[in-house]
Amino acid sequence: MFFQAVTLFPEMFAALTEHGVSGRALRQGLWRFDTVNPRQFADNRLGYIDDRPFGGGPGMIMMAAPLQAAIGFARSRCQGDSRVVYLSPQGAPLTHRRVAALAQQPNLILLCGRYEGVDERVLQTHVDEEISIGDFVVSGGELPAMMLMDAVLRLLPDVLGDSRSAEQDSFADGLLDCPHYTRPAEFDGMPVPEVLMSGNHAKIAEWRLEQSLRRTLSRRPELLDGRMFSPQEARLLERIRKEQAN
Numbered sequence: 725m726f727f728q729a730v731t732l733f734p735e736m737f738a739a740l741t742e743h744g745v746s747g748r749a750l751r752q753g754l755w756r757f758d759t760v761n762p763r764q765f766a767d768n769r770l771g772y773i774d775d776r777p778f779g780g781g782p783g784m785i786m787m788a789a790p791l792q793a794a795i796g797f798a799r800s801r802c803q804g805d806s807r808v809v810y811l812s813p814q815g816a817p818l819t820h821r822r823v824a825a826l827a828q829q830p831n832l833i834l835l836c837g838r839y840e841g842v843d844e845r846v847l848q849t850h851v852d853e854e855i856s857i858g859d860f861v862v863s864g865g866e867l868p869a870m871m872l873m874d875a876v877l878r879l880l881p882d883v884l885g886d887s888r889s890a891e892q893d894s895f896a897d898g899l900l901d902c903p904h905y906t907r908p909a910e911f912d913g914m915p916v917p918e919v920l921m922s923g924n925h926a927k928i929a930e931w932r933l934e935q936s937l938r939r940t941l942s943r944r945p946e947l948l949d950g951r952m953f954s955p956q957e958a959r960l961l962e963r964i965r966k967e968q969a970n
């Protein structure tokens with residue numbers, strides 16, 4: 725996976741490239757990263773890359789020409805297909821399913837907007853898809869881009885190592901994650917659920933699945949809409965619903 729970020733703040737990406745699982749995977753060569761700064765493509769000495777919006781209104785808009793040139797340069801560095809993703813509050817909500825699809829791509833170019841956004845003509849001609857990480861606005865597309873990158877990298881083979889497989893992640897099975905405990909066995913007078921100390925792996929797996937179903941049903945019931953259930957899940961759901969009905 726070759727990630728490129730078109731960004732005015734390349735240093736921000738050190739958060740991923742120099743730390744944690746993503747940083748180690750980069751050093752191991754499991755993925756590649758580079759940035760392109762639109763300012764180097766500004767066609768004037770002063771490096772203007774933004775201008776006032778036609779029609780008036782607050783703030784500035786990123787100009788089309790420097791972004792078009794930066795995206796073109798990024799594409800020129802890709803072997804094979806490349807997809808340009810624009811992070812914006814107007815994009816399609818990012819889900820685990822979309823992350824898994826993006827993880828199949830060899831090259832992703834992430835366009836990080838600043839100010840009030842970018843000239844629409846860049847989106848129409850050079851952006852393959854627009855993605856939102858949530859219904860809120862932050863100062864730039866860089867943090868949303870890093871969240872997308874981290875979610876994708878976790879799904880790449882060998883990035884998480886065998887200590888943690890991504891399919892145990894929340895959402896990987898379409899459910900919220902179950903509660904987790906570690907030592908001490910009693911903390912502040914609170915014990916760990918007995919079943920987790922039993923060593924009975926079938927019972928532990930069933931308890932964890934039941935907890936995930938309970939949490940999903942109570943916190944995010946909409947995630948269950950349209951989801952197929954295994955016989956075991958259906959049985960557990962039945963038991964939970966009966967319990968809640970009483």
Ligand SMILES: NC(=O)c1ccc(NCc2ccccc2)nc1
Pocket residue numbers: 811812813837838839840841842855856857858859860861862863864865868
């Ligand atoms: N919810 C998101 O994914 C997101 C993406 C970017 C962003 N800020 C940069 C920006 C602001 C306005 C227009 C286009 C980009 N804020 C939130």
